[in-house]
Amino acid sequence: MTTFIASNGFDNLRLKIGWASKRLHEFNAMYVDHCQHNGYTISQRDNSVEGRHVRTLEMNPVPIDISLTLSDAVYAIRSGLDQLAWQLALINNPNPSRDVCFPIFGELKPDTPKKFKKATDNMPPDAAKIIEELQPYKRGVTYRDDPLWQLGELCNMDKHKIPIGRAVVTELYLEPNGWTRIDLDNAVEISWPIAVKDRIVFRPSIPELAFGNSLSSTNSQQIELGRDSIARIYAYVRETVAPKFTIFFGADPYP
Numbered sequence: 001m002t003t004f005i006a007s008n009g010f011d012n013l014r015l016k017i018g019w020a021s022k023r024l025h026e027f028n029a030m031y032v033d034h035c036q037h038n039g040y041t042i043s044q045r046d047n048s049v050e051g052r053h054v055r056t057l058e059m060n061p062v063p064i065d066i067s068l069t070l071s072d073a074v075y076a077i078r079s080g081l082d083q084l085a086w087q088l089a090l091i092n093n094p095n096p097s098r099d100v101c102f103p104i105f106g107e108l109k110p111d112t113p114k115k116f117k118k119a120t121d122n123m124p125p126d127a128a129k130i131i132e133e134l135q136p137y138k139r140g141v142t143y144r145d146d147p148l149w150q151l152g153e154l155c156n157m158d159k160h161k162i163p164i165g166r167a168v169v170t171e172l173y174l175e176p177n178g179w180t181r182i183d184l185d186n187a188v189e190i191s192w193p194i195a196v197k198d199r200i201v202f203r204p205s206i207p208e209l210a211f212g213n214s215l216s217s218t219n220s221q222q223i224e225l226g227r228d229s230i231a232r233i234y235a236y237v238r239e240t241v242a243p244k245f246t247i248f249f250g251a252d253p254y255p
Contacts, residue, residue, distance in 0.1 A: 008249045008250070008251050009084075009087030009088070009090065009091070009248070009249045009251075010084070010087070010242075010245065010246055010248075010249040010251040010253070011251075012080065012083040012084065012087060013080040013081065013083060013084040013087075013242055013245075014242075014253070014254065015080075016076045016077065016079060016080025016083065017076075017077065017080055017234075017237065017238050017242065019076045020073045020074070020076040020077045020080070020234060021234070023069055023070075023072045023073035023076060024073045024230070024231070024234055026069050027066060027069045027070050027073060027230075028227070030063065030065060030066045030069060031066060031209060031227060034060075034062065034063060034066065034209070035167070035206050035207050035208065035209065036206055038060055039059070039060060039167050039169075039206065039207035040057055040058060040059050040060055040167065040169065040204065040207055041057075041058045041060055042055065042056065042057055042058075042202065042204075043055075043056045043058070044056070046194060046197075047191070048194075050191075051193060051194050052180075052191040052192065052193065052194060053191060053192050053193070053194045053196075053197040053200065054189055054190070054191045055189070055190050055191070055200070055202045056187055056188070056189050056190075057169065057172070057187060057188050057189075057190075057202075057204055058186060058187035059166075059167040059168075059169070059186045059187065059207065060167065062164065062165030062166065062167060062209055064162065064164075066165055066209070067162050067163055067164055067165050067211060068162065070163065070165075070211055070230065071154075071158045071162060071163065073230075073234070074151060074154045074155055074158070074230070074233065075155055075158060077151060077233065077234065077237050078151055078152065078155040080237075081102035081237070081241070082101045082102050084102060084242075084245060085100055085101050085102040085119070085120070085123070085131075086100055086101075087249070088122075088123040088124065088127045088245065088248060089120075089122035089123050091123070091124055091127075091248060092122055092123065092124060093122040096122040097118075097121060097122055099118045099119060099121075100119060100120070100121075100122055100123075101119045102119070102131065103115065103116050103119040103120065103131065103135075104135070104136065104148050104149060104151070104152035105135050105136065105137050106136045106137055106143040106144065106146070106149045106152075107137050107143065108137040112137070116132065116135075120132075124248060126248075127245065127248055130244050130245065134148060134241060134244075135148075136148055136149035144223070147229075147232050147233040147236035147237070148233075148236070148237075148241070150223065150225060150229060150233055151233045151237070153212075153223045154211075154212065154223070154225070154233075157212065157213065157223070163211045163212050163213075164211070165209045165210065165211050166209065166210050166211075166224070167207040167208070167209055168207060168208050168209070168210060169188075169204045169205055169207045169208075170205055170207075170208060171204070171205035172188070172190075172202075172203070172204050172205070173201065173202075173203040173204075173205075174190060174200075174201065174202060174203075175199070175200065175201035176192070176196055176199055176200070176201075178192060178193060178196065179191060179192050190202065208226055208227070209226065209227065210224045210225060210226050211224065211225055211226075211230070212224040212225055238254075
């Protein structure tokens with residue numbers, strides 16, 4: 001076990017980003033293992049009544065450990081930003097307000113400026129200005145594409161429930177023609193005339209996983225992110241957001 005004492009205010013965020021990197025490495029390894037070896041189950045049967053041969057592709061449940069590891073990673077990033085905000089507030093005030101945090105607002109509402117000021121009031125004005133420029137609402141109607149908004153939503157969700165994973169097959173190669181398809185909740189059925197049974201090619205792609213609220217969720221803030229989007233969140237905070245604040249601590253971002 002390594003003992004580490006933060007030497008400046010930027011170290012906490014650097015450590016949190018490093019911890020998130022380890023968790024994401026574990027997440028990616030579990031993700032690949034599940035998708036390549038246990039992503040779905042294929043079964044087949046003859047429907048003699050209708051004269052059809054049926055192949056069923058059923059998505060296997062995503063192991064909860066994958067979702068829990070993702071939660072650890074994104075929360076490390078989010079809490080690292082809040083700890084950065086606290087260190088920024090300490091520059092001007094040895095006893096910052098308990099309301100200090102790194103605010104993330106997707107939409108500019110009437111009370112947004114008041115909430116933003118409450119979260120950043122103790123910080124150097126230049127630091128608060130940088131945080132303001134990073135706000136997802138600056139993107140207008142595309143704020144949902146902002147990595148900070150996505151990070152905030154995943155973490156808010158995790159306060160109430162685990163962001164369960166869902167498997168999706170993006171491609172399905174089928175031969176011969178003449179098949180019909182039925183989409184079920186967590187599966188798809190393809191059928192052909194029994195006469196062509198011996199010539200059938202049924203080849204699904206390796207599935208991909210998405211995490212968050214499913215698209216059928218009644219939650220007004222529906223969000224479902226794939227592995228690439230999660231990687232972009234990490235890269236955005238590490239490479240774009242974090243370095244903007246090193247000037248306040250005289251620190252190299254990643255020495």
